[in-house]
Amino acid sequence: MSRRFLLAALCLSLPGPALAKVDAEQALRLGQALTPLGAETAGNATGTIPAWEGGLKKPVPGYEKGAHHPDPYAADKPLFTITAANMAQYAANLSPGQQALLKAYPDWRMQVYPSRRSAAFPDKIYKASKANAGRAELANNGIGVQNAFVGIPFPIPGNGLEAVWNHELRYRGDQAVRQRGQAAVHEDGGFTLVKFTDKLDSVYSRNDEDAAKDYTLFRLKQEIGAPAGLAGTIVLVHETTNMLEAPRRTWIFNPKDKRVRRVGEYAYDDASTAADGLATVDNFDGFSGTPDRYDWTLKGKQELYIPYNSYKLHAKDLAYEDILKPGHINPELGRYELHRVWVVEGQLKLGASHVYAKRVLYLDEDSWQAAVIDHYDEEGGLWRVAETHALNYYEVPVLFNTLEVLHDLKAKRYLVSGLDNQERMADFSVKLGEDEFTSSSVRRQGK
Numbered sequence: 001m002s003r004r005f006l007l008a009a010l011c012l013s014l015p016g017p018a019l020a021k022v023d024a025e026q027a028l029r030l031g032q033a034l035t036p037l038g039a040e041t042a043g044n045a046t047g048t049i050p051a052w053e054g055g056l057k058k059p060v061p062g063y064e065k066g067a068h069h070p071d072p073y074a075a076d077k078p079l080f081t082i083t084a085a086n087m088a089q090y091a092a093n094l095s096p097g098q099q100a101l102l103k104a105y106p107d108w109r110m111q112v113y114p115s116r117r118s119a120a121f122p123d124k125i126y127k128a129s130k131a132n133a134g135r136a137e138l139a140n141n142g143i144g145v146q147n148a149f150v151g152i153p154f155p156i157p158g159n160g161l162e163a164v165w166n167h168e169l170r171y172r173g174d175q176a177v178r179q180r181g182q183a184a185v186h187e188d189g190g191f192t193l194v195k196f197t198d199k200l201d202s203v204y205s206r207n208d209e210d211a212a213k214d215y216t217l218f219r220l221k222q223e224i225g226a227p228a229g230l231a232g233t234i235v236l237v238h239e240t241t242n243m244l245e246a247p248r249r250t251w252i253f254n255p256k257d258k259r260v261r262r263v264g265e266y267a268y269d270d271a272s273t274a275a276d277g278l279a280t281v282d283n284f285d286g287f288s289g290t291p292d293r294y295d296w297t298l299k300g301k302q303e304l305y306i307p308y309n310s311y312k313l314h315a316k317d318l319a320y321e322d323i324l325k326p327g328h329i330n331p332e333l334g335r336y337e338l339h340r341v342w343v344v345e346g347q348l349k350l351g352a353s354h355v356y357a358k359r360v361l362y363l364d365e366d367s368w369q370a371a372v373i374d375h376y377d378e379e380g381g382l383w384r385v386a387e388t389h390a391l392n393y394y395e396v397p398v399l400f401n402t403l404e405v406l407h408d409l410k411a412k413r414y415l416v417s418g419l420d421n422q423e424r425m426a427d428f429s430v431k432l433g434e435d436e437f438t439s440s441s442v443r444r445q446g447k
Contacts (some may be wrong), residue, residue: 009370038155055120071311097374097385118368144242148443160296178426181419184276219437286370294346306371310389
């Protein structure tokens, strides 16, 4: 068996996208040999990945509601550092994109810490995920999901599409308001900070079976607060769990003409908001939106060094200039750990259009978050490499990213989203009504 893939043999027996529900005997493994979300409960053979013992379920001492999160692992010291000079020694546990970054930026490095399986979620997510294992199915040739509610739809995935939908339908909190900064960093390290206020309503994750019949996955309203040239722009998105029966709906308010416009299609490889051409719309959150333009193959599992427990990068009052450096973020603030990931390859379908001919998602087995994503151009060359720096917002609890970083190897630039060190901390306790996410509310807010 290849060193690179722990479960390469799995690929030979994967069913096609039309198959879904697992049998009762397999489902019984959830909560025992497998975690409720389908990860392996046991650690690895060498002990470098520990067993999952439930993760961080409550706030650590020193945490105050509404404040940034104290690091529960502040006492940990780096085990070793991966650099361009020694990366061959660790190549089996690095994605091709990570290796390309090390080659492109010799001063970039990955500080590897002890692995902490901190991922934890509310009991309702675990309960629903177990139930989904026996009932959830792909719909409309994988464009949507049916008979899945609240939790992960396919905790024991049978194919690549199911794994992608696990990422898209994973828990992000019931509702949240967060302030964050985004910066398209120039080659010399210069940047202009774009400030967003996001309001998120995760309808799928908080609603029961009856309330989920309109296919709504989440509603997101995003307002730009700075710089002056973009301030006042508002984007409202209604995302769904069945893109054929209920396509994404998007409205944009332009402060220059004071009008709200319904956007016919704002998806796939359309340019992302205020990203200076460095990202596509479906780069959001690692990967988002309709997965129908790719043939997705579940390659198996791999042990990979991924960003995890990134509390140092999340620290309060850290200046953004301390994070954003020429070529890459400050490596002293990064924390990498060895975790098992599902490897899912998306190959652009014949006749389909997208700037990325191939993308490979490395999905954290404990949360289904895309931790690393490699993007390839039409010539087959590595083009963009994304990493999501995650931590456990333990007051919820939910494992979610604090920072997304997308490197463009051709432009020698990178895009950072989620900067919150100097902003108000995300509030997962808010109560937002449906009227907060209507085109009328956008119009009123804009005026």
